[in-house]
Amino acid sequence: MPKRDAQPPTVMLVSNSSFFLYNFHRGVIEGLRDSGYRVICLAPADAHSQRLVDELKVEHRALGMEGKGTSLVGEGRSLLSLLMTLLKLKPRYVLNFTIKANVYSGLACRLLNIPYTNNVSGLGTAFLHDSWLFRRVRALYGFANRGARCVFFENRDDQALFMRLGLQKSTPSVVLPGAGIDPERFAFTPQPVGPPLTFVMVARLIADKGVREYVAAAERLHERYPQARFWLIGPSGISNRTAISDAEITQWRERGVLHYLGEQHDVRPFLAEANILVLPSYREGMPRTVLEAASMGRPAIVSDVPGCRSSVLPGTTGWLCEAGSTESLEQQLQACLELPHDALVMAGQAARARIEAEFDQKIVVRAYLGCLQHTLEQASRKSVLASA
Template sequence: MNDKTIVLVSNTPWFLYNFCQGLLRALVRRDFRVVCLVSNDEYSQRLSEEFGVTLRGMPMEGKSTSPAREGKCLFWLYGQLRELRPAFVFNFTIKANVYSGLACRALRIPYANTVTGLGTTFLHDSHLFRQVRRLYGFANAGARRVFFLNPDDREVFERQGMLQKVDWAMLPGAGVDVTRFAFKPLPQEGPFTFVLIARLLGDKGVREYVAAAVRVRSEHPETRFLIVGPKGVSNRTAIDDDEIEAWQERGVVEYVGAQDDVRPWLAQSHVLVLPSYREGLPSTVLEAGAMGRPVIATDVPGCRHAVADGETGWLCRVKDVESLAARMRACLVMTPWALSRVGVAARRRAEKEFSQDIVVAGYLACLEASLMNHQRVKMEA
């Protein structure tokens, strides 16, 4: 075992770059050699250059269900981990948790799984997804710790027998850097602006957002609706380019694409909207709150834990366009003082409950306990 090598496994460099910066920096500061096993995307080079980590391109496709392709990915991970023999492996996202977890169990490499959300595997039911859930439970059983981002996800795992005799802990999502996402007063000029920041997936409630925008703009035509996030995502519910272009041609929403820095878009907006079907703990909600932006989100796992209904934002019914539109209309008639008060409460909650430091400390405590246990076993041998 290489005591100075730590491996992170995720479906994409985009995920690690956007949600694991605090952990990456902490590991590098402690002089670990950090290796990321990820598929390739436009964030690969940035992840390597900005954090000084080593990347190895993993043959994983998010929406693939081909046994041949999935088997290739599993055996590739097994080969990489057998070669690296890291001191510890942190796994993120469903396929990484399952495949890397299975490989780590077989190789007796200590690891932790982070349940970043239940996603398509739990939102839809079929023989295939039932088999995936069984494998997921087996992969979790060998983990030193399974991290959850909300209690609802933990209850699902427990109810389905996927947490038997497993050490688990709760984290506040990926956390938020409250210094980088500094508080900004709400805009005093220009049209009232809503913004959705998410990957363009059906499961993120993007279509409901657009449909609600149509209804609200019929009564308040000056209102602005932004969409920020990547399209062309490898996911079974990805929205195709033609549908996105049709929305823009109708002039209802402004799609500005993926953005390296979402802070300017939050700064020019009054309210963040996330009508997702289910989340782990959405980072965009934490970031919006840190900047003093109220949030409208669906009353589903993850979202309901990130938003204190009536205090830091509001919850609406999932997959219910009228419920979402009603919340938007209510924001439009609030006084600037009342809306700002909600934003200030969101900032305070972000500082108290969702700081990135809490997340990093949780991961490092797990790692240090594993390393100490390894040293103890070596001394006793």
């Protein structure tokens, strides 16, 4: 912990969205702030940027970075913006989140000799699809990781893949329980007594999350189970190569089966009213929406892919379906529609117990603070030796 009578060391968190930092890593931000560090969030400006300042009481700096941008000029500007910001603010340590931030900020930190960590919160489009461009991205990712003090993963599948592809080499790595959950903020609530049985999917509206499969399965089931409700919550207009257009979303709403509720700053009231969370994603790090739902006592249907499969205990706290398969998801949704209420209650209670035992955000905060403090102590010892 930094000395209170000294100028607090600056720690910078870099991400491709303020939304991501506010919603997924507020525990780390608060832990750093409460430990006496000066915390700066460097991310593109969005609706959550001011919330970082007003609610979490840390600083925000706007970063020019587009999630789906691929032009050399635009990406060069992003890297230059990072370099100039790091030179100006001179952070003692940098925590990187999301692929572009890991790569670009990692490269910039290596160039400027600033210690940093990368957080692999999911592999994203660059690993789900293959092309010359994405192969180059993966090579740069490996170079950035090899200069990090530590690489944090959110599931063992991703860690093993990076090792197999040589994207990490000898850099130390740690598998964390996702971003962790505050079990008090996401407090347990009893299962609603139906009918109707309500499914809810909380995700960015991009194809790689399995949104289309969810919509198609809901529409197939509607004829047989007209009382069932299918909710979709999440931001549209995402900067991603697989983003779903507003026109397609409008068509879904007009057909009258799916209830699209838009982006919600607080999903807790909706999770409390729902029975089961659904996330048929193609790949995740550790899906926070599943953990939030579990903390509130909601089981989940997730796809049998890295990250998602680790977020549930199949048959106990949730169920698995095949990724990319509307038929498989439809079958699992139907099986849940036919479950007795007591079975949903037991699954929800088991999900909550697992959160308390394995996914408390205190575990994650301790890991980040430990890595940071170890690095700063090493730097202090070297400084003392150099001046002796």
